[in-house]
Amino acid sequence: xQNIDQPxxxxxxxxxxxxxxxxxxxxxxxxxxxxxxxxxxAPTFLSYNVLDGLxxxxxxxxxxxxxxxxxxxxxxxxxxxDSASYLCxxxxxxxxxxxxxxxxxxxxP
Amino acid sequence: xxGITQAPTSQILAAGRRMTLRCTQDxxxxxxxxxxxxxxxxxxxxxxxxxxxxxxxxxxxxxxxVSRANTDDFPLxxxxxxPSQTSVYFCASSRGGDTGELFFGEGSRLTVL
Numbered sequence: 001x002q003n004i005d006q007p008x009x010x011x012x013x014x015x016x017x018x019x020x021x022x023x024x025x026x027x028x029x030x031x032x033x034x035x036x037x038x039x040x041x042a043p044t045f046l047s048y049n050v051l052d053g054l055x056x057x058x059x060x061x062x063x064x065x066x067x068x069x070x071x072x073x074x075x076x077x078x079x080x081x082d083s084a085s086y087l088c089x090x091x092x093x094x095x096x097x098x099x100x101x102x103x104x105x106x107x108x109p
Numbered sequence: 110x111x112g113i114t115q116a117p118t119s120q121i122l123a124a125g126r127r128m129t130l131r132c133t134q135d136x137x138x139x140x141x142x143x144x145x146x147x148x149x150x151x152x153x154x155x156x157x158x159x160x161x162x163x164x165x166x167x168x169x170x171x172x173x174x175v176s177r178a179n180t181d182d183f184p185l186x187x188x189x190x191x192p193s194q195t196s197v198y199f200c201a202s203s204r205g206g207d208t209g210e211l212f213f214g215e216g217s218r219l220t221v222l
Contacts, residue, residue: 031209035211042199042214042215042216043199043213045210045211048210087152089151095209096154096157096167099152101149102151
């Protein structure tokens, strides 16, 4: 079967660093995506990894290990506006996305 | 219009009624998708269209139908709504290419009583 696992909820402090993990088991792999979704809003694209390693984009970085079926999203210098759900998705060989249930990140002052 | 527009934003309807959720994009993207999002579950693909004139079934297509008469419009129809179709529905499009980034509409919250 196909499965994407990520923690349901995490809490972090403003200004700190948080790492959101995602593990996956899929029948094929053609890239991994992270999306941000604020409450009541649409998901928006954050990052894409298809090769192993770290992709950095400002305060956000995403890491992929294909051999371990593992990714993480790293958020630095947390701001209150980073309070949102973070969705991990894997694209299969048919170019369809399989989505995790999302991690709700709560930022405290 | 900028990006993807969905309508209605919110709707309450009685079970058994027919309902069409509208989706229009102005980005000239070839691929379009309908997802439903339920608490505690990941986004689930209902139907998709890789290009105008073609459609395909996703993970949860039963009870739903779509059409893609042109590039811009991708309506989703519930022929006879049931309470289990209560959900938030997102339309999305993709320009294709390597990243395949999805652009989402703002969602349609549907409640079936």
